[in-house]
Amino acid sequence: MNKNIILCGVGGQGTILASKLIAAAAMKKDIPVMSAETIGMAQRGGSVFSYVRIGEGICSPMIARGTADLILGFEPGEAVRMLPYLKPDGQMVVSSRAIMPVTATLSGSSYSGDAMIAYLREQVRGLYVVDGEQACREIGSPKVLNILLLGAAAESGALGFTEEELREVIKERLPEKFHEINFRALSYAREQKETDHFRTEAL
Amino acid sequence: MHKEFLMGNEAIALGAIAAGVNLAAGYPGTPSSEVLETVAKRRVPGTYVEWSVNEKAAMEVAAGAAYAGARVMVTMKQVGLNVASDPLMSLEYIGVKGGMVVLVADDPGPISSQTEQDTRHFAAFSKVPCFDPCSAQEAYEMVQEAFDYSEKYGTPVFLRPTTRVCHGYASVTVKEAEEYRVNRPEGFVKDSGRWVIFPRLSLRNHEKIEARNETLSEDFSSYERNRIYPSGGRGAASGFGTAAGRDDASGTDSCGGTGKKGIAAGGISFTYAMEALKDSPQPARLFKVATPFPFPEKLALQFLYGLDEVLCLEELDPVIERELTYLCGKHHLPVKIYGKLTHHVKNAGENSRDSVNQNIADFLGDAAGQEDISRPLAQSASQPPSQSASQPSSQSVSQPSLPVRPPVLCAGCPHRASFYAVKTAMKGKKTIFCGDIGCYTLGNAMPLDMVDTCLCMGAGLGIAQGVGRIEPDTSCFAFVGDSTFFASAITGVVNAVYNQANMTLVVLDNSTTAMTGHQPHPGTGRTVMGDVTAKVSIEAVLRGIGVSVVETVNPLDLSASVACVKRVAAEPGVKAILFRSPCIAITKPSGCLRIDQDRCIRCGKCIRELGCPALVTDNGRVCVDASLCTGCGFCAQVCPVDAIRKPSGAQPDAGAGPAQAGAGEGNGNPAQSCGGGDGNE
Incomplete structure (x- = not known):
């Protein structure tokens, strides 16, 4: 298996933990893995990304444009920002909930998450849109978006790891008190795959 | 040996531990901070680790320990070296007894720094040998070798990774604890002719240092991490620089029959070049520079021999490029050297896979990789693209303009x-x-x-x-x-x-x-x-x-x-x-605030004057983002109509900062989800 995966969002959304779990799943199968992520000042409310590269023959943790197999977009605007990195036949799982930057709130301007999603529908054939806000509400925590998106990517087959493999690494990497809520996020991703919350585009 | 998924900085720390480091001291600075933290976390009994009050203090503490025969590491970011430069400049004249690795993390971009200064230049200025790792695995092994060189030549040495090496993660093969070297310091031996700097001693040692660095240049020409790949990245997919996977050892074989072109690179840029050349239809001889100072001249001459043109790929200053240009002049070699000095490569900012792909494609006269199929490269490929950067040809909807997200003070800061x-x-x-x-x-x-x-x-x-x-x-x-x-x-x-x-x-x-x-x-x-x-x-x-x-x-x-x-x-x-x-x-959040919409007059003063990320507007209404609010209560004191309240209905308590506010305050009410959650990040 050879995969380039990008996780992108806004600082604090849990992209880094999600990338660590993917890497852990690869390590368990003894597949070489490299990753890179935004650290430092930009983490504070800024755009953040993680790159995860899995497979033999990787020299650097960085991903070139047009070579990502999968993008996990934690935020629609950030997903559009990273779109040039997606392969022409690459897949994307994106949360539809937009996060307004402080600058937009200050200037009274706003940007439209719906417009971003509409644009992605035009551009990406393998697109999964997740209503992250409703899903997190139903699951019971605003902090499970990362596991939800991982679950959705696993269900679609784009991640290359199964729900069961994700459960295993969650068990190993997270404190026990967080297992249940994250398992619920994975189950939710599986059960809701075909409902309105996961509007699966033609793949 | 076993594998661990490690950040480059963690790999450096584990390498230092495996090398028997006795003392580590440093001052925090992105992208270096995790090195010292990891030494502290994973240290073997008897190791001493400190955050010093600043980099100068760290350098001096470490120097004392190295005088006493300890293996020591000093950690800092590149601007920290400016603070530590006073002791370091003199220390190079005095030398060390125990091995001393000065870890200085450079920050191309710059991503989190005031300057784009290049520690490889500082190495030449201070005459301190410099190691430049290209990956987490190489950094792990290189720091152990750096200690050996330091002791062999009695000098502090630099290990100079850059951000993408420091903060990149990889599955790294590391030693078991039983394989760690044990270093028992002899102790300080009084010898004022050795440890007390005087002009006469400085003159004598200056002569010795110059001679030593000539010897080191020779030595580095056979250091296996400096090497020539006769046909670029081909057949050398993943094993570069690792103990397990050396392929075509340094040599001067013909470069695939066609090559009159070569590429010289160091650090993370070397890995970018390797990946670009792996898929390139045009072969090129590739020179990896792992010790930019003293420069491995002999090996560099082997690389240059028979070439017409060389492209230098490196971040920050054109150090490799100047060395090669100098060598061509010194030896009358008819080789054109391209890079930052000749404006073939941008002379500021970070390199990226894309910028290096483009540089190599331009240099070799053909597309360097098969990767760039549908989407054109932006002018500046090091940053995620702005809305203007990339427009797939088949589109019918133009890309909506993207939100700008400058870093801000956290909610409740x-x-x-x-x-x-x-x-x-x-x-x-x-x-x-x-x-x-x-x-x-x-x-x-x-x-x-x-x-x-x-x-x-x-x-x-x-x-x-x-x-x-x-x-x-x-x-x-x-x-x-x-x-x-x-x-x-x-x-x-x-x-x-x-x-x-x-x-x-x-x-x-x-x-x-x-x-x-x-x-x-x-x-x-x-x-x-x-x-x-x-x-x-x-x-x-x-x-x-x-x-x-x-x-x-x-x-x-x-x-x-x-x-x-x-x-x-x-x-x-x-x-x-x-x-x-x-x-x-x-600190624990103390329950988030809420806006009393009946009282709020929508004047926007809280948003306009504070800019707290937890205060947002929703269709003209001011709202609190429950996932961000810490309950600090400051905005409630700015509101002119007292519309911002603690969820229980209690008046915001002006004095209740996070220090005093009990963690229980917000519990048992609907807002407790803010700041709760599953502990991610």
Whole structure:
């Protein structure tokens, strides 16, 4: 298996933990893995990304444009920002909930998450849109978006790891008190795959 | 041996531990901080680790230990080396007994720094040998080799990774604890002819250093991490530089029959070049430079021999390019050297896979990889593209403009409250606000707009004094953090008191070194090894220096803070205000606020004046983002109609900062989900 995966969002959304779990799943199968992520000042409310590269023959943790197999977009605007990195036949799982930057709130301007999603529908054939806000509400925590998106990517087959493999690494990497809520996020991703919350585009 | 998924900095730390490091000292700075933290976390019994008060202190502590025969590591970021340069420049003349690795992390971009200075140049300037790893695995092995070179030649050595090596992760093959080297220091042996620097000794040692570096250049030509790949990346997919996978050892075989072109690269740029050449239809001879100083001249000549043109790919300064250009002149070689000096490669900012792909494609005269199929490269490929960067050809909808997300102070950050209090108190007065390096640099952003200058750590104090000399009618403020105060502000305060300056020092004390990841410092009462220690009191230090007025106030209490600033700033001479409230990242949130929509008059004052990320608008209504609000209650004090409240209906308590607010306060109500969750990140 050879995969380039990008996780992108806004600082604090849990992209880094999600990338660590993917890497852990690869390590368990003894597949070489490299990753890179935004650290430092930009983490504070800024755009953040993680790159995860899995497979033999990787020299650097960085991903070139047009070579990502999968993008996990934690935020629609950030997903559009990273779109040039997606392969022409690459897949994307994106949360539809937009996060307004402080600058937009200050200037009274706003940007439209719906417009971003509409644009992605035009551009990406393998697109999964997740209503992250409703899903997190139903699951019971605003902090499970990362596991939800991982679950959705696993269900679609784009991640290359199964729900069961994700459960295993969650068990190993997270404190026990967080297992249940994250398992619920994975189950939710599986059960809701075909409902309105996961509007699966033609793949 | 076993595999671990490690950050480059963690790999460096584990490499140092495997090499038997006895003492590690450093000062936090992105992208270097995790090295020392990991040495502390994974250390074997008997190892001593400290966060020193600054880089100069760290260098001196480590030098003493190395005099006594210990293996030592000093860690810092590139601008930290400026602070540590005084002891280092002299130390190179004295030398060391135990191995000494000076870990300096460079920051191309720059991503989190004031400068794009290149430590490889500092190596040449200080005559200290320099190792430049290209991956986490190589860094792990290289730091162990660096210790051996340091002891063999009796000199400190640099290990100089860059951000993408420091902060990249990889599955790294590491040693078992039984395989670690054990180093038992002999102890300090008195010998004033060796350890006491005098002009006569300096002259003699200077001659020795020059001779030694010529020997080292020879030695480095056979150091296996400096190497020539006759046909670029082909057949050398993943094994470069690892113990397991050396392929075509350095040699001068023909370069695939066609090659009159070569590429020289170092650090992360080497890995980018390797990946580009792997799929390139055009072969090229590739030269990996792992020791930029002293430059491996002999090996470089082997690389240059028979080539017509060479492209140099490196970040920051054109160090490899200058060396090769010099060698061509020295040996009358008819090889054209291209790079930053010839404007074939951009001379500032970070390289990326895309920029290197493009540089190589341009150089070899064909597409370097098969990767760039549908989407064109942007002019500056190092950053994620802006809306104008990429437009797939088949589109029917134009890309909507993307949100801009500059970094901001966190929701509930006490620095926001401190800045707001000073701004409110000094409104209408002639002022200058001199800032410093840390989270509070973000106070420059709108709407606070409270940082007029920022130069380097501790500089705000001197700048405030200098402005005051020329503009005596300006009320001059210098802002520093608590860690920064200890690191480099104290001499500035002494200078101000001694020279009878007129200024106000504002210490933003959040009880941690926040920006670099919450390291302890002399004011916290904890050490990196987990010990409880004496707290150094900032107030007592200031009083001891002779600052006449020193007041401490909780910045989350707006009216008390404003009154304090007005009172203190009106005093003559040097005076100080300590705003003390802990960083929100090290305290529990106290339940989030809510907006009473019936009371809210939608004036927007809270949003317009504070810019807290937790205050958002939704169809014209002001709302609190429950996932961000910490319950600090500061915005409630700014609201003119008392519409912002604690969820229980209780009035916001002006004095209840996170320090005092019990963690239980928000429990049992619907808002407790804010800040709860599953502990991700």
